[in-house]
Amino acid sequence: MTQEPLIYARDLVKKFGDFTAVNGIDLEVAPGEAFGFLGPNGAGKSSTMRMIGCVSTPTSGELRILGMDPVRDGSRIRGRLGVCPQLDNLDPDLTVFENLTTYARYFGIPRSEGRRRAAELLEFVQLTEKADGKVEPLSGGMKRRLTIARAMVNEPDLVLLDEPTTGLDPQARHLLWERLFRLKQAGTTLVLTTHYMDEAEQLCDRLVVMDGGKIVAEGSPRHLIDTYSTKEVVELRFGSDTPASYVDKLEGIGDRLDPLPDRLLLYSADGEGAVSEVHRRGYTPSSVLVRRSTLEDVFLILTGRTLVD
Amino acid sequence: MVTTYAVVRGTELSTPSRVASILNRNVSALRSGPSYWLVLFSGFFEPVLYLLSIGVGVGALIGNIEIGDKALGYAAFVAPAMLAVSAMSGALAETTFNFFFKFKYVKTYDGMLATPLKPTDIAIGELGWAMLRGSLYTGCFLIVMIAMNLTTPFWALAAFPATMLVGLAFGAVGMAISTMIRGWQDFDLVFTGQFAMFLFSGTFSPVQNYPLAVEILIGLTPLYHAVELVRGLATGVLGWGMLVNVAYLALMTVAGLMVASRRMAKMLLA
Incomplete structure (x- = not known):
């Protein structure tokens, strides 16, 4: 049985004025896949991720997320996505625990349910003992883990991770990879961007290499190595x-x-x-x-x- | 991680519940530290100090002022203006400094927009919160006015909703301005404008004292309408002109909200 792809894009284009960030890409991501965008800075990875996350409108081309149209059903689609942005935007006015519970409210999750999930997710990202502290004193790796926990609070069908481990030390990266691997094993569909090859090899079943707004290669890590090197x-x-x-x-x-x-x-x-x-x-x-x-x-x-x- | 939840998925949340989730966020922020309370506290005292120093102090040198067919003591004339000013500054503090900080620096709204929330929800939620902050000031200020015998409980109750409208109007316009501000230095301009309005909008003297051209100019500015409306209600001197004041403030609210949410969409959802 073939399932409908969670992400479907045909000839997707994103322009900012005269600058073409994404120049006609085709994509399909199936449920349960761990899919990666690999490419140097400025390749168009983040612009693509923002369109998938329904926070940026495609300039042209076709895009369907979870079978819906991002322009018309953006709010509804976002309700089923988990987003870990490139730069942490945790709420500095709130505690670690409240960062998760208030975020849960944005999805309309009832209070008691939000608290239950927050406790469970803090356990998952190993931040339970930081629950009542503010966000600011946390290390980069902890903040990133909290952001990932926040992205999971609505039990998303699709998790988008934009450069999840950029700027983290090796220990923090490995811990994060291990957590992401567990999500993957639990059947969560992951889409991530990275410019770290080891990250792509560790986490992605399939990936595309982007350069200059285009997809220049596609396949499993092994396939790409066999084909291009x-x-x-x-x-x-x-x-x-x-x-x-x-x-x-x-x-x-x-x-x-x-x-x-x-x-x-x-x-x-x-x-x-x-x-x-x-x-x-x-x-x-x-x-x-x-x-x-x-x-x-x-x-x-x-x-x-x-x-x- | 594989658990089943009873929450209905894929249905769109209603606007009120989305707006409520933003208010919920601000209540949590309020609870989580003393810093915000300090800001709240200082915001309340400023107009009270003006009332005491100028309304009562300078007022002792000044005779009564005629409003309609009523002769008011100077303090009773100044107090409603300070009431309108607290509604304005309470809401503005929230939608200028706090909004700008969340908008540009800590990216609170980027985080919110990755959820089902829309720019309009955020604008309405933050404006509602700003209005509540202004109303906290005006509620306290009205109690002070009653205690000082500058209004009656009945007219205080009538003036209170008017101060809420004043908060909405200034909060909305402040938010729209905040989406256009380039950096902290631009706030100096905003504060200068705010201070000029504070001095000349019929706050400390009737606008009829100025040359006609100036009087007309003042009549175009927002705080004048806020002061007229709030003073009319707090002193119980009603007039048809107050409907113009209400319309002016309502228009500010709607236009400010529309500009703010459009600018947010344009800047954050590029």
Whole structure:
């Protein structure tokens, strides 16, 4: 049985004046999926998320969320979404617990039910002992967890997370991933944006890579790696020599060469074989690392190395 | 996490319950700290101090003032104006400083708009709250006026709803202005305007004392209408002109609300 997609977009466009933030994308997200938007800053991820969250009107194209029209049924759709924005907008005038209970009221959830859910969710994000304190003293990771708890207060059918772990330390990120993974296992549909490859690999069943307002690739992390990169990557360093000067010398080894300022990346299905070939040609790198291809390689291949900030 | 709740889903909430959820938020904020109470407290005292210093103090040097066919003591003339001013400043404090802070800095409304709430709900909810704050001041002030024998309980009860309308009118316009303000420095302009109105809107002297052109100019400004309406009711001197005052204030309320919610939608739902 095929279920109706929770998100359906065809040729979706968002313009701000002359600037085209989202330039004709097609999307379908099925119930229970963990779906990711991957892309550099300015790729159009957040603009897309805001349209999905029904807080931004598409300039053109078709968009249906939970089978409804975001322009006509925005309020009703938002009632079934959970949103964790990129920048925390927790209420500083309220306690941690009240942040959840007052938010529950915005969804029309009865008071007693709101209190019950707030207690349960604080337990889930491990903030129970902070319940009566204000928001301000919380660490970045705690605030983010509270924002996620707040996004869950209406038991959403679809949770939108815009860069959920940006700016957090590794411990906080891992704790957050673990919580999100649990939500995913419980069947919650997650849609997230990220520019962290490890995050996308950890959490997403399927993802799209966005660049310049367009979708440039789509698939599971594994599929993307298989399609756009080679099985292995060799990282070669040549002491004080510039890696770029070796591009001609190593031409023909592997599928492609990518010189970085500090090292040369050699994409090849057989890393060890490529290293032997480098030695056979008479070059002795100061260090050699053969590793599996990651989503990061795909990302850099697809979106280039130009800084877009 | 997999639990079943009895809440009906997918149905749209009614506007009153959405507005009520915003009032609920402000009540929670009020309960959660003493800082807000301090602000409330100081807001009440300002007009009382003016009443005592100018109404009673300066009033001792001044004779009676004729309103309609009634001769009023100066304090009884100034007190209703201070009542209108408390309604104005109470509501304005809420929809200027507090609103702007939530709107631009802590992004409270961005958070609210990710829920079923709409900009109009937020504007109405915040305005309702601002009016309640103004009414808390005016309620207390009316008790002071009764205690000082500057009005009667009957006319105090008649004036109270008028102060609520004054709160709505100024609160709504203040909110609309707040959506256009670029930074804190712009508030200086707002406060200057507020202070000029405070001094010249028939608050401390009848507007007939000014040259005709100035009198007409004052007649166009909002606090004049608020003072006329509230003074008429508090002193029991009624006139048909008060209907114009009511219409003026009602128009301010509606126009302010419309501008505020449209601007919010434009800025937060881009």
